[in-house]
Amino acid sequence: MGIKIGNFNLEHGLFLAPMAGVTDKTFRQLCKRMGAEFTVSEMVCAKAMCYEQKSKKKTSELSATAILANVSYNEMPMAVQIFGSEPSYMAEAAKMIEDRSYKGCVADCPPASIDINMGCPVRKITSNGEGSALMKSPELAEEIVRAVVRAINIPVTVKIRSGWDKSNINAPELAKRLEAAGASLICIHARTKEQMYTPGIDLSIIEKTKNSVSIPVIGNGDIYSAHDAVNMIKNTGCDGVMVGRGSQGNPWIFSEISALLSGEEFVLPTAEQRFSTAIWQLEQMIIEKGERVGTAEAKKHMSWYTAGIRDSAQARREIMQASSSEQIKEIFYALIENNAPLEN
Ligand SMILES: Cc1cc2nc3c(=O)[nH]c(=O)nc-3n(C[C@H](O)[C@H](O)[C@H](O)COP(=O)(O)O)c2cc1C
Known part of the structure; x- marks a missing residue:
């Protein structure tokens, strides 16, 4: 190709x-x-x-x-x-x-x-x-x-x-x-x-x-x-x-x-790598668009990163209700700290 x-x-x-x-x-x-x-x-x-x-x-x-x-x-x-x-x-x-x-x-x-x-x-x-x-x-x-x-x-x-x-x-x-x-x-x-x-x-x-x-x-x-x-x-x-x-x-x-x-091997990202990437994206969106717009527009992306994480519905609700980017980061830090497992 x-x-x-x-x-x-x-x-x-x-x-x-x-x-x-x-x-x-x-x-x-x-x-x-x-x-x-x-x-x-x-x-x-x-x-x-x-x-x-x-x-x-x-x-x-x-x-x-x-x-x-x-x-x-x-x-x-x-x-x-x-x-x-x-x-x-x-x-x-x-x-x-x-x-x-x-x-x-x-x-x-x-x-x-x-x-x-x-x-x-x-x-x-x-x-x-x-x-x-x-x-x-x-x-x-x-x-x-x-x-x-x-x-x-x-x-x-x-x-x-x-x-x-x-x-x-x-x-x-x-x-x-x-x-x-x-x-x-x-x-x-x-x-x-x-x-x-x-x-x-x-x-x-x-x-x-x-x-x-x-x-x-x-x-x-x-x-x-x-x-x-x-x-x-x-x-x-x-x-x-x-x-x-x-x-x-x-x-x-x-x-x-x-x-x-x-024909190469692909290793799935760990939950921690996934959340670190989410946080990078959030920070970059804030640099591009400012805190208010960047945070608001990042929310849907942030909740997508939690898909496939066991019992993540609560985290998604919290992300959508967060009033600052710091709050969203805290949610991810907590998931990382608790070793949030991937489903299956
Ligand atoms: C939220 C959203 C926004 C989209 N915006 C555009 C767009 O601006 N221009 C476009 O050509 N297609 C747009 N599409 C269509 C996608 O480019 C793509 O053709 C469609 O989602 C099918 O591919 P997928 O099944 O891989 O998502 C959009 C799709 C979604 C879900």
């Missing part, structure tokens, strides 16, 4: 999935340290970025958008993902991200690629014709990719679903169109929009998509172990895998997949 995105070579094709509200800079860096070879930002609204550029607001008042599009050297290679339904705004935003000319930009460098979101199933997004609604408008989807490819020099990648619903499964045909429009890589989440996130994916749609194009195809959906990843690769021929929820509280999944693909 092995994939090339621009100048970057990925040995196994291990991707961290974009997850709004989860895959911030701290988590992307952590997953990279654990073996993720490519990460993707949380999704950025192309139109909002273009509007902000023209607004009279001061840079200091600017918004989440600039923060979401931030790229630092030490987390490369990564993509910035944009969403929208209008080719001109998509192209303009992609160009500003590549040039680092958008208001409030503090990026060290351009991203390795611009990723286009054609998978988001949330009504607020699809009702504007954005995200997975583009699966229903293949011509517009193609036009968007063509406009973005024309506007920038870095590669354009696209994340799609199987289709809109079970009567409209069109990923292989759409992938072909997007390849013709200049896309460099397709990632397919093997569920329809209608399925949202319900368990169970259709591996055959990944295989069909892979066989319909000559650019790399990355498989995504329900990878919770190295075996799930290898199973997807073996059964579909995909060029790499993208892991979303399986990495929450378990960034080691990337080392585990990498070890299995290389």
Whole structure:
């Protein structure tokens, strides 16, 4: 195996999935340290970025958008993902991200690629014709990719679903169109929009998509172990895998997949290593976002780290109710001190 995105070579094709509200800079860096070879930002609204550029607001008042599009050297290679339904705004935003000319930009460098979101199933997004609604408008989807490819020099990648619903499964045909429009890589989440996130994916749609194009195809959906990843690769021929929820509280999944693909041994982290990593993530999020926002946003991550620890329900409740990062750390110190055992 092995994939090339621009100048970057990925040995196994291990991707961290974009997850709004989860895959911030701290988590992307952590997953990279654990073996993720490519990460993707949380999704950025192309139109909002273009509007902000023209607004009279001061840079200091600017918004989440600039923060979401931030790229630092030490987390490369990564993509910035944009969403929208209008080719001109998509192209303009992609160009500003590549040039680092958008208001409030503090990026060290351009991203390795611009990723286009054609998978988001949330009504607020699809009702504007954005995200997975583009699966229903293949011509517009193609036009968007063509406009973005024309506007920038870095590669354009696209994340799609199987289709809109079970009567409209069109990923292989759409992938072909997007390849013709200049896309460099397709990632397919093997569920329809209608399925949202319900368990169970259709591996055959990944295989069909892979066989319909000559650019790399990355498989995504329900990878919770190295075996799930290898199973997807073996059964579909995909060029790499993208892991979303399986990495929450378990960034080691990337080392585990990498070890299995290389025929090396993987040793599960001890409960103590797990909690020390959680504390590192909490501290790093506070450096990035400040005590109040960092602590609030870290809570869900912290409770994910306690999954699989025997009798951890009480610890999770305490984490969610904690009023400071110190309180959360105390909960982990107590778990470490009591040698909190892993289940099974
Ligand atoms: C909380 C959450 C936020 C997500 N945000 C995005 C996003 O911003 N862009 C995107 O393309 N997909 C997003 N997704 C979808 C994931 O990237 C991925 O396709 C999906 O979770 C299936 O993979 P998994 O089964 O490994 O989690 C999100 C998923 C979750 C659970």
